[in-house]
Amino acid sequence: MKTKNIMIVGVGGQGTLLTSRILGGITLGAGFDVKLSEVHGMAQRGGSVVTFVRYGEKVYEPIVEAGQADVLIAFEKLEALRYAHFLKEDGVIIVNNHRIDPMPVVIGSANYPEDIIENLMEKYKVIQVDAMEEAKKLGNTRTFNIVILGVAAKHMNFTKEDWLHVIENTVPSKTVQVNKQAFEAGYNLHAGA
Numbered sequence: 001m002k003t004k005n006i007m008i009v010g011v012g013g014q015g016t017l018l019t020s021r022i023l024g025g026i027t028l029g030a031g032f033d034v035k036l037s038e039v040h041g042m043a044q045r046g047g048s049v050v051t052f053v054r055y056g057e058k059v060y061e062p063i064v065e066a067g068q069a070d071v072l073i074a075f076e077k078l079e080a081l082r083y084a085h086f087l088k089e090d091g092v093i094i095v096n097n098h099r100i101d102p103m104p105v106v107i108g109s110a111n112y113p114e115d116i117i118e119n120l121m122e123k124y125k126v127i128q129v130d131a132m133e134e135a136k137k138l139g140n141t142r143t144f145n146i147v148i149l150g151v152a153a154k155h156m157n158f159t160k161e162d163w164l165h166v167i168e169n170t171v172p173s174k175t176v177q178v179n180k181q182a183f184e185a186g187y188n189l190h191a192g193a
Contacts (some may be wrong), residue, residue, distance in 0.1 A: 007072045018145065019149055023149075037062035044133055068088055073149070078102065084123070097128045129148060150187035
């Protein structure tokens with residue numbers, strides 16, 4: 001099997017690290033060699049967080065280069081725009097249609113770009129999801145990252161049961177049920193994706 005490259009991008013506090021641990025767990029469980037790498041900006045202050053997950057028969061380095069990502073999972077739309085150039089030609093961006101203003105926008109020294117998702121769609125295959133809305137329906141907005149993972153799971157070759165098993169063994173025990181529901185919500189959201 002050729003090495004698969006997954007990128008998870010977001011801002012501090014959005015659950016990128018938990019999501020990468022779930023991805024690492026499912027790929028290890030399937031018998032693949034896996035390398036994870038986390039790049040933190042000012043994560044605690046809402047800065048950019050990037051996680052690379054690479055898996056295959058033998059993986060030599062953890063970093064995904066520009067133009068190599070099979071799947072780009074973006075928890076925030078400006079982060080999708082910022083890292084879209086990492087996507088390979090036939091790759092897919094799964095983007096949460098959610099806005100978090102970075103500090104330059106908050107203090108008025110920059111503007112938040114308009115029409116981000118529409119602009120991305122002109123160049124890339126993009127699946128947008130309002131994961132926050134789906135998570136609200138479950139009564140726990142903190143699970144929006146698992147909703148997005150459910151959508152992204154359609155673009156990876158693992159069974160739904162395998163995903164649910166890894167989620168059960170990775171998330172805090174008191175949140176297992178709601179995280180499984182969040183995954184199912186995302187998985188069913190784009191059934192034809």
